[in-house]
Amino acid sequence: MDGDSGRHAPLAMDAATFRKLGHRLVDQLAGFLESLPFGPVTRDESPSVVREALDLTGPLPEMGTDPGPLLEETAQRLFAHSLFNGHPRFFGYITAPPAPIGILGDFLAAAVNPNVGAWTLSPAATEMESQTVRWIAELIGYPVNCGGLLVSGGNMANFVCFLAARTAKAGWDVRKYGVSEDSGRRLRVYCSGETHTWIQKATDLGGLGTASIRWIATDSKLRMDVSALRRQIEADTAAGDVPFLVVGTAGSVSTGAVDRLPEISALCKEYGLWFHVDGAYGGFAAAVPQAHDDLRGLPLADSVAVDPHKWLYAPLEAGCALVRDPEMLRAAFAYHPPYYHFEERVTNYVDYGPQNSRGFRALKVWLALKHVGAVGYRNMIAEDIRLSQAMAQAVSRHAELQLMTQELSITTFRYVPRNLREKLRESEVELHLDALNRELVDRLQRGGETFISNAVVGGHYVLRACIVNFHTTQTDVEAVPDIVARIGREVDAELRATNLQPR
Numbered sequence: 001m002d003g004d005s006g007r008h009a010p011l012a013m014d015a016a017t018f019r020k021l022g023h024r025l026v027d028q029l030a031g032f033l034e035s036l037p038f039g040p041v042t043r044d045e046s047p048s049v050v051r052e053a054l055d056l057t058g059p060l061p062e063m064g065t066d067p068g069p070l071l072e073e074t075a076q077r078l079f080a081h082s083l084f085n086g087h088p089r090f091f092g093y094i095t096a097p098p099a100p101i102g103i104l105g106d107f108l109a110a111a112v113n114p115n116v117g118a119w120t121l122s123p124a125a126t127e128m129e130s131q132t133v134r135w136i137a138e139l140i141g142y143p144v145n146c147g148g149l150l151v152s153g154g155n156m157a158n159f160v161c162f163l164a165a166r167t168a169k170a171g172w173d174v175r176k177y178g179v180s181e182d183s184g185r186r187l188r189v190y191c192s193g194e195t196h197t198w199i200q201k202a203t204d205l206g207g208l209g210t211a212s213i214r215w216i217a218t219d220s221k222l223r224m225d226v227s228a229l230r231r232q233i234e235a236d237t238a239a240g241d242v243p244f245l246v247v248g249t250a251g252s253v254s255t256g257a258v259d260r261l262p263e264i265s266a267l268c269k270e271y272g273l274w275f276h277v278d279g280a281y282g283g284f285a286a287a288v289p290q291a292h293d294d295l296r297g298l299p300l301a302d303s304v305a306v307d308p309h310k311w312l313y314a315p316l317e318a319g320c321a322l323v324r325d326p327e328m329l330r331a332a333f334a335y336h337p338p339y340y341h342f343e344e345r346v347t348n349y350v351d352y353g354p355q356n357s358r359g360f361r362a363l364k365v366w367l368a369l370k371h372v373g374a375v376g377y378r379n380m381i382a383e384d385i386r387l388s389q390a391m392a393q394a395v396s397r398h399a400e401l402q403l404m405t406q407e408l409s410i411t412t413f414r415y416v417p418r419n420l421r422e423k424l425r426e427s428e429v430e431l432h433l434d435a436l437n438r439e440l441v442d443r444l445q446r447g448g449e450t451f452i453s454n455a456v457v458g459g460h461y462v463l464r465a466c467i468v469n470f471h472t473t474q475t476d477v478e479a480v481p482d483i484v485a486r487i488g489r490e491v492d493a494e495l496r497a498t499n500l501q502p503r
């Protein structure tokens with residue numbers, strides 16, 4: 001690959017060596033993926049153990065290393081000391097296993113290495129990204145002539161939409177003069193208390209400040225109270241503020257709650273506000289007709305954030321921002337400096353988002369959509385939802401577990417020792433259950449049998465299992481209650497021994 005120029009750059013590699021190392025790595029990866037379900041989800045290792053095991057304490061090497069053993073050993077060490085979100089019993093946060101075709105797609109994308117900031121630099125990749133955006137829109141029922149682009153994840157997808165809304169609705173040239181121009185009049189954002197923390201980062205980075213957020217109360221199903229939303233918008237308008245954006249959530253991070261999107265959309269139309277939907281987690285469930293009635297409102301939004309590295313099972317990173325009117329993205333992001341000479345009649349993604357140089361994220365998503373089609377995705381997402389419901393049933397059958405919520409593919413529950421079952425709501429008992437379940441999550445996360453995260457529901461600290469995992473089976477979900485109860489009993493016994501349990 002070095003050609004015959006006479007130059008022998010240290011990083012260059014001849015084709016035969018590249019082929020040999022690549023084949024060896026792919027063999028290792030195939031073995032790793034095959035054996036993954038039979039090992040632990042993670043190992044309970046401290047940061048110093050990990051640093052030692054991967055030899056990460058030394059100084060920058062002055063001289064290089066033979067790439068064959070380097071790659072082989074690095075792969076082995078990663079296999080031995082990582083947490084595997086591709087494990088069938090990984091139910092933490094909202095992280096999917098990587099689709100194998102996506103793994104290969106990232107490999108291919110890195111080799112071609114197009115800069116998808118400008119069409120000239122990435123003719124094929126830009127067109128493939130445009131098709132990926134259209135296909136994603138089509139999958140969730142959003143208008144296919146929308147604008148959009150691939151970004152690093154849900155946070156970035158929401159930020160992009162947020163900035164498009166800010167530019168479109170501020171009422172002055174907010175890009176030029178910033179948010180303080182219209183002095184005294186505060187831009188206002190509305191969302192429920194269940195909204196993911198991206199909204200704080202967005203208002204902070206967007207110059208509005210977190211105090212611009214109006215946290216609207218939720219109902220018993222943790223959905224935004226639309227009457228309270230209306231009252232707050234009216235009060236703020238009367239006070240001289242500038243309401244500009246309402247954020248609805250299609251699948252909240254804690255419990256999978258879906259806001260009343262059709263009603264919120266109607267309200268936004270009435271008041272002339274931008275309606276954004278954070279569908280980072282649940283947006284793709286709109287592809288499954290029976291998943292949730294309120295997802296019907298998703299196509300009504302001015303913008304939607306979805307996250308292919310969640311329910312499209314793309315390897316990290318891949319988020320996607322969709323904006324109904326493509327011009328709104330250009331209006332929010334385009335500049336035309338003299339040192340860029342890009343053809344205006346083609347898509348230059350540099351004009352549609354905050355990034356300048358951009359990688360070929362779309363390829364892994366495009367390949368996976370081609371590989372299994374819409375039908376394949378509908379089946380996998382529907383099966384994840386069914387398995388979550390099966391987990392909820394298994395939890396509710398268990399005498400030591402209390403089911404809290406089940407929505408989309410998230411189940412929340414907690415461990416309650418038998419002798420405390422009749423004493424729920426006594427404040428001393430609730431405090432004890434919070435401490436018990438907090439410790440239980442910690443042990444589950446370190447134990448390696450399964451990985452579950454936490455949520456706070458109705459003021460209670462609970463366990464939370466989210467299934468966006470096409471490797472998970474009925475056996476895996478049915479194993480969870482017994483694992484949790486066994487470790488719950490151990491924690492309870494220890495707390496009792498230290499006299500921390502209420503009598």
Ligand SMILES: Cc1ncc(COP(=O)(O)O)c(C=O)c1O
Nearest residue numbers: 094153154155196252253280281
């Ligand atoms: C509803 C929601 N929005 C946004 C995000 C942020 O997504 P990411 O972690 O890909 O930035 C998440 C992550 O779990 C989420 O659940």
